[in-house]
Amino acid sequence: MLQTSQKAEAEPLLTATGVSKNFGKTRALVDASLTLRPGETVGLLGANGAGKSTLSRIISGHIQPSGGDIFFDGATLSLNSTRDALRCGIALVAQETSLAPDLSVLENIFLPNLATKGRLSYRAMRIDANRLLAGLGHEHILPLDAEVRTLSAAQRQLVEIAKALALDARLIIFDEPTASLSATEVDRLFDIMENLQNNGRALAFVSHRLEEVFAITNRVTILREGKVVAEDVATSSLTQGDIIQYMVGRDIGAIYKKRTVKPEAIGETVFEVKNLKALPWVRDISFSVRRGEILGLGGLVGAGRSEAVEAIWGLRPRQNSDIQINGKPIRLHKPADAVRAGMGFVAEDRRAQNIVPDLSVRENLLLAQMGQHRGFGRGYGKRANKVAELISDLGLPAHRLDTSLLNYSGGMQQKIIIARWLLTQPKILILDEPTKGVDIGTRSSIYRLLQQAADAGLAVIVISSDFEELLGIAERIVVMSDGITIADLPASRLTEEKLTLLAAPRTSAARNQALLAELAETYHADAVWTLLDGDELICLTQAAHDNAPSAGLTPGEAIMVDQTLIPKAIREHGPGFVTETDGLRQTLFTQLTDKRGHDLGWISLTIAGTAQAPDPKNIRAKISNLTSTDKDDLNGRHP
Structure with missing residues (x-):
């Protein structure tokens, strides 16, 4: 077992040693250890089934240890219940949310308070809830009076996080809190976690996204098959390769192995x-997908991705739609x-929407194909060869097909759910957050499975909050924001930063849009917010005066510099207005950055070539005033 040699400055708030847990004959934990200190975040890592969630649930009073x-x-x-843990100041943000579906968002945030003595002040609770959700950047996405049952899985996860923050606990365990969040929302959560650290809280962070582990944790403890294989190790002393080898016991290579797709294959x-x-x-x-293509649907929580697919699938009422398969x-x-x-459709919430807990693995696996079977019996025999092939490809234990699906890890459950739909041999397969809550090795095998399916001619649609995942697996990405399609671009033209800016909620970027409108009106200009990347440009949004000369840019479009009407200005983007060679337009570019120095793109102002150019300092002062007072709005964030 690897142990850190670096002496900790703070005394541990929690120390767990020799912890074991048996579920019947299954040993979930064997001699596990964990140390949590005030002012630190410790990553609790491991593959699916390694025992991370079991250890988290023991510490938070959900289950009792065997030793x-x-x-x-x-x-x-010594905890007999979660209420005992809460009294001690220990809270768990669970991967599988523990919310009351018939209660409102407000009541769920303060759920532990509802059982306390005395009268509750709903007015005070509402003020505190708005403060918490504003910190998460989602006060406009999570209406306090909405019933939790009406929320998406990602929105319920945000309520779960707000509920833990409302407890003001001394120790908080975050079990996969970012599984349904995009990079922007993760960044916002990390700001909150850093504040908790600075205020002396001890945090444990369970995640399968290794980039997040390196971004937020001070130390890591790694489990494999219920045993600790690396204990209390400084994160800075490890590489991603090191962590993967500890987790799975081998080098699995590149997680994202990009398909080599010839144009004629699509x-x-x-x-x-x-x-x-x-x-x-x-x-x-609006979106479309072709045979043999993997299409990504990206956006933040509340963008409408999952809701759109549920409406297509018949799970939500539609007011308008034109849906075609093979042109009909x-x-x-x-x-x-x-x-x-x-x-075929793999829904986001694995437990609530995909698994039938009373059925065996085999019955869950063959559930969808039974709807296609006509005649007597269940039709299992017709799929026997395909079942054998799939369970071999996915590494499923053939001898355990008649046991309960709930006995398997989340990663194995997800493989079985995907295999269920592949058995139906669909033309189109839609997967909503297909790698949510699964480990690195399982993610790699799921990506390989989807790529093989696309190579065989299947049209695949992947919805994901993980922009790195979309860029790694999809050939084309459709970006959504506030229920509207924003862009439809090849993945090769995008980066995580570009996707984040494209996906920024239009409601959150209202001040930026208002500034563009003001600049366009004041200077009779075409005002545009763009991303520049070498010889390529992506237009985020635009506002133009009726008499302004066009810069040749359309929101949501990726375009080569020479295809625009302002190529000279784009290449030079100097301190002043740049006049094009034809003399018809002159343009000023001003760069935007956030409080961390991240590039948020450029605002351009194009006016007639014969017009008297205004003082660039005045224009930049207006833009600077916006970014200095509310930089986060430009990135879909709130201060």
Whole structure:
């Protein structure tokens, strides 16, 4: 076992040694250890089934250990319930949310308070809730009076995080809190975690996203098959390769192995959606996917990605839509219609939407194909060869197909759910957050499986909050924001930063849009917010005066510099206005950065070539005033 040699400055708040847990004959934890100190974040890592969640649930009072010693604040910790843990100041932000679906967002945030003596002040609770959600940047996405049952899985996760923050606990365990969050939302959560650290809280952070581990943790403890293989190690002393080897016991190579796709391998358009409307979350979304293509749908929480797919699938009412398969209009009123049309759908919430807990692995695996079977019996025999092939490819234990699916790790459950739909041999497969809560090795095998399916001619649509994942697996990405399609671009033209800016909620970027409108009106200009990358440019948003000369840019479009009407200004973007060689336009570029110095793109102002150019200092002063007072709005963030 690897141990750190670096002496800690702070005394541990929690020390767990020799912790074990047996579930019948299954040994989930064997002699596990964990040390948490005030002012630090410790990464608790491991593959699916390694015992991370079991150890987290023991420390937070959800389950009792079979053995071992746990000390909290210098005294023996003995918990009989989660309420005991909360009284001690220990809170868990669970991967599988523990919210009351019939209660409102407000009541769930303060759920532990509802059982306390005395009268509650809903007014005070509302003020505190707004403060917490503003810190998370989601006060406009999570209405306090909405019932939790109406929220998406990602929104419920945000409520779970707010609930833990409301407890003001001394020790908080974050179990996969970022599984449904995008890079921007993760960054915002990390700001909050850093503040908690600085205020002396001890934090444990469970995640399968290694880039997050390096961004937020001070130390890591790594489990494999219920045993600690690296204990209390300084994160800075490790590489991603080191952590992966500790987790899985071998080098799995590159997580994202990009497909080599020849143009002729991508066929005709198989599935097309136009002007989809399913209020309140989906206002106007359009996209298409071709045979043999992997399409990514990206956006932040509340963008309408999951809701759009649920509306297509018949799980939400639609007010408008034009849905075509192989160029022919099709009516999809309920999920059975979609299945008969050759579609498969892996929903985001694995437990609530995908798994039938009372059925075995085999029955869960063959559930979808039973809807295609006609005649007597269950039709299992027709799929026997395909089942054998799939379980071999996915590494599923064939001898355990008749056991409960709940006995498997989350990663194995996800493999079985994906295999369920592949058995139906669909034309179109839609996957919502397919690698949510699964480890590095499982993610790699899921990506390989989807790429093989696309190579065989399947049209694949992947919804993900992980922009790195979209860039790594998709050939093309459609970006959504506030229920509207913002851009449809090849993945090769995008980066995580570009995706983040494209996905920024239009409501959050309202001040930026207002500034563009003001500049356009004041100077009779075409004002544009753009991203510059060598010889390529992406237009984020625009406002133009009626009499302004066009810069030749359209929001959501990626365009080569020479294809615009202001190529000289783009290449030079100096301190003043640059006049084009034809003399028809002159343009000023001003760069935007956030409080951390990240590039947020450029604001350009194009006016007539014969116009008297205004003082660039005045224009830059207006832009600087916006970025200095509310930089975060430009990135879909709130201060």
